[in-house]
Amino acid sequence: GQSLEQPSEVTAVEGAIVQINCTYQTSGFYGLSWYQQHDGGAPTFLSYNALDGLEETGRFSSFLSRSDSYGYLLLQELQMKDSASYFCAVRAMIKAAGNKLTFGGGTRVLVKP
Amino acid sequence: DAEITQSPRHKITETGRQVTLACHQTWNHNNMFWYRQDLGHGLRLIHYSYGVQDTNKGEVSDGYSVSRSNTEDLPLTLESAASSQTSVYFCASSESLGTDTQYFGPGTRLTVL
Numbered sequence: 001g002q003s004l005e006q007p008s009e010v011t012a013v014e015g016a017i018v019q020i021n022c023t024y025q026t027s028g029f030y031g032l033s034w035y036q037q038h039d040g041g042a043p044t045f046l047s048y049n050a051l052d053g054l055e056e057t058g059r060f061s062s063f064l065s066r067s068d069s070y071g072y073l074l075l076q077e078l079q080m081k082d083s084a085s086y087f088c089a090v091r092a093m094i095k096a097a098g099n100k101l102t103f104g105g106g107t108r109v110l111v112k113p
Numbered sequence: 114d115a116e117i118t119q120s121p122r123h124k125i126t127e128t129g130r131q132v133t134l135a136c137h138q139t140w141n142h143n144n145m146f147w148y149r150q151d152l153g154h155g156l157r158l159i160h161y162s163y164g165v166q167d168t169n170k171g172e173v174s175d176g177y178s179v180s181r182s183n184t185e186d187l188p189l190t191l192e193s194a195a196s197s198q199t200s201v202y203f204c205a206s207s208e209s210l211g212t213d214t215q216y217f218g219p220g221t222r223l224t225v226l
Contacts, residue, residue: 030211030213031213033213033214041219041220042203042217042218042219042220043156043203043205043215043217044217045214045215045216048213048214087155087156089213090213091211091213099144099163099207099211099212100146100158100161100171101158101213101215102158103155103156103157104155105154105155106155106156
């Protein structure tokens with residue numbers, strides 16, 4: 001099965017940099033995804049790492065290291081609107097898993113002025 | 114524009130009643146999923162479907178059922194609502210080919226008294 005661990009909460013000030021770690025135990029997966037969810041809203045797809053290394057999308061970057069069973073989401077130049085929960089997720093590399101995602105418990109990011 | 118909608122957005126019901134939550138998507142996606150979200154548990158998969166007449170159990174399927182009679186809809190039924198099923202329910206869809214990108218509906222907040 002799959003198990004993903006994230007810190008429950010991170011607090012930072014505007015303009016700062018936040019790194020949200022995701023450590024996982026899984027027998028094999030296609031890639032690591034990140035979703036953002038604002039309070040009262042729906043999760044929305046942010047980024048995907050199929051290969052080891054860094055993927056950059058504007059102020060957000062995501063990193064994957066399969067050898068270390070570890071990934072992270074980096075939020076730079078934090079803005080108040082970045083206050084949200086962030087979830088990592090994997091899709092298992094077994095036929096029975098199909099297109100199912102397993103999500104981590106989520107990290108709540110609070111950005112202060 | 115394609116979208117995924119859920120109804121009702123809020124529902125209050127009593128223990129023992131049957132409740133059906135609707136999910137409708139216009140993406141023409143074959144894959145549809147139902148999750149529940151509770152504090153401290155992230156997103157947990159209830160049921161999912163990979164096409165018409167296909168349904169599968171997720172990790173927390175007890176007390177829930179789904180049916181898929183067309184591509185657009187995957188209603189979720191709580192056979193006999195219990196207080197433990199008070200939660201926020203999200204429907205999601207994704208394309209047929211292997212993908213980690215799921216599109217989520219706005220959610221339904223269900224309270225069972």
